Amino acid sequence: MTNPRMKSARREFLLLAVVAITFWPLPVRGNDTVRCRNGAVVCVSAPAADAGLKALESGGNAVDAAVATAFALAVTYPPAGNIGGGGYMLVVPDDAEGSAVFDFREVAPAAATRDMFVEKSGRAAHRRVGVPGTVRGLALAHGRFGKLSWKQLIEPAVALARDGFAVDAALAADLNETLADTPREDRAPGSQTPATAFAEFRRAFGKADGSKWRTGERLVQPELAAVLERIAEQGPDGFYQGETAELIAAEMQRGGGLITAKDLAAYQPVERVPLRGTFRGYEIMAVPPSSSGGTALVEALNILENFDLRAQGRWSPETLHLVIESMKRAFRDRAAFLGDPAVNEIPPRLLDKAYAKKLAATINPRRATPSLELAGDIRITTESEHTTHLSVIDKDRTAVSLTYTLESPWGSRVVVRGGGFLLNDEMNDFNWLPGVTNLEGRIGTPANDVAPGKRMLSSMCPTIVRKDGKNLLVTGSPGGRTIINTVLCVVLNVTEFGMPVREAVDAPRMHQDWLPETVRVEPALLEQQSAAIARLKEMGHRFAKPAVQGDAHSILIHAAQGEITAAADRRISGAARGY
C-alpha cells in the first residue's frame, strides 16, 4: 500500500515539475538537446554548431547559419565536413513559398569513361575524386537567400583552422583509427594506390611527434585556413580558379587523377524545385534526383500509407515486416530507374499513390518477399559510407536541411598538397561494373553508369516535414544507402507514432536495400525487440551483422507554443545550439 505522505509528496513533485516546465525560461540547453524560441542549429560538431548560432544571433537567417556551419564543419569534422566534396541543401520558408533545393553534387571529370573502374588497376584514390561542388553550391544558396556577408560567414571557419580547435573524443578516436589504417608503404588495401598518395593526409592530420590524439588536444590547419581565406575574399572563384584550383590540378597530376583546371572552372551547382509528397496529411519536402533520397523516401511512405502501422505498434513484427518490405520495393525501383536527371527519364509513377498501392498489394503479410522476385527486367549476375547532416531553423521558421559528404569517411584520404583539405571519392557512387547487378548489392543498371560531366547517384535525403501549412520537422542523415531508411525511420517515429523528437532520433533503426537480401538492424533493436526479430526470422527475413546506423540531427517545431526542440543524434557526438 502507498503511504499517504509519499502520495502527497509525489503530487507536489509532479506539480513542481509541471510549473518548472511551463515557466522555466527558454532556452533549456543540454549539449545534445535544446528547447528555445528563436532559432536553432544542430550538427555533429560543437564548434560548428556555435558558428551557425553566431550567424543566427547576428541577424542572419537559416541559410546564413547553414553556410557558416558547413564551412566550420569543413574544419572541425574533416571525416565528412568539406570543401572538397558535394551535397544538397533544402530551403523551405514557413509558408513554403520560394522553397529551393541546391544540388551541389560532384560531377565526373571530362576525361571519365563508362568502363574506367572495370579494371582494378584503374581504381587508384586520385581517380575516384569527383569535381567538388560544395563551395559553389553554398555560394549559390547564399546568393539566393543570405542576409549576412559571405565573408562574415566564413570567418569562424578561418579562425578554427588558423588557431585550431579542441578535438572531441569521437574525432580523436576516428583520427587515431584512420591514421593507423592509412598505408605508409606498399599499396592501399584493395586498390592500386601508392602509399605516397596519403603522405599529405598523414602530415595534415597526424601529430608531429607521431603520438595518438587525445581528447581536448588542438588540431591546427594553417593551409586550410589560407584556402578558406581566399574563398572568403574572392568568393567561390577562390576555390575554382587561381591558386586553389592550380593546387588541386597539380595534386591530380601527381596522383594520376583526372580532374583538370578546366573541370574545376566549368563546375556548376543546380537549383531545383523540391520534391513533394504526402503521408497521412503531413507534407514531405525532399530532394529530387540527382539524389535518390527524396524519391525512395516518398515511395516507401506511399507504400506504408496503405497499412495501419499505429494500430500494430512501433516495434511489433507486423510493423517491422511492412517497413522492411516497403524499403525493399523502393530500393528496387531506385536501382532500376534513378540516376542524373540530365541524362535519365525518371518515371513519374515512382511518386504516385496508385502505383504505391499496387506495390503494397504485393506484400505478403506473413512472409518476406525474396529480393529476386522483385527483379523484373533487371538482370541479376550470380557471380560472385561517410557524410554529415545539419538542420537549422530561424526566427521566421525558415528551415534548412543540408547533407554533404566526401563519400567514404575522410573521402579519398587525398589531401591537396599546399591546400590542406581532403578530396572526395564520390566516383565510388557510380556503377563500377556496367551491367553487373548481383546478390551482394552491386548495381549495374545504365541510369548510373559513369559519363563525363554526369552527377553520380546519391542517397542523400535532407528532408522537411510540414503540417497545416507550416514547417514541423527538419531532418536528414549520413550513411550511404542507409540514409534513406534512417530518414524513413525518423519521419515514421514523429508522424505515425507521435514520438517527441529526442525519442524519435534515439530510437533504434533498420535498413534493407533490396540487394543484398539481408536486413541490418541496430544492436539496440536486436537487444530490445528480440521476440519481434525471432518472429521476423520465421517469416523468412535474414539478418546481417548489426551496426549503428546514421547520424540524424533533427529539429521539431512546436508551432502552437512558438518553440523549437533541436535534438542532436548522439551516435557520434552531436551538438544542439539555440537561442
Ligand code: GLY
Ligand atoms: N556518398 C553518399 C551518397 O551520396 O549517398
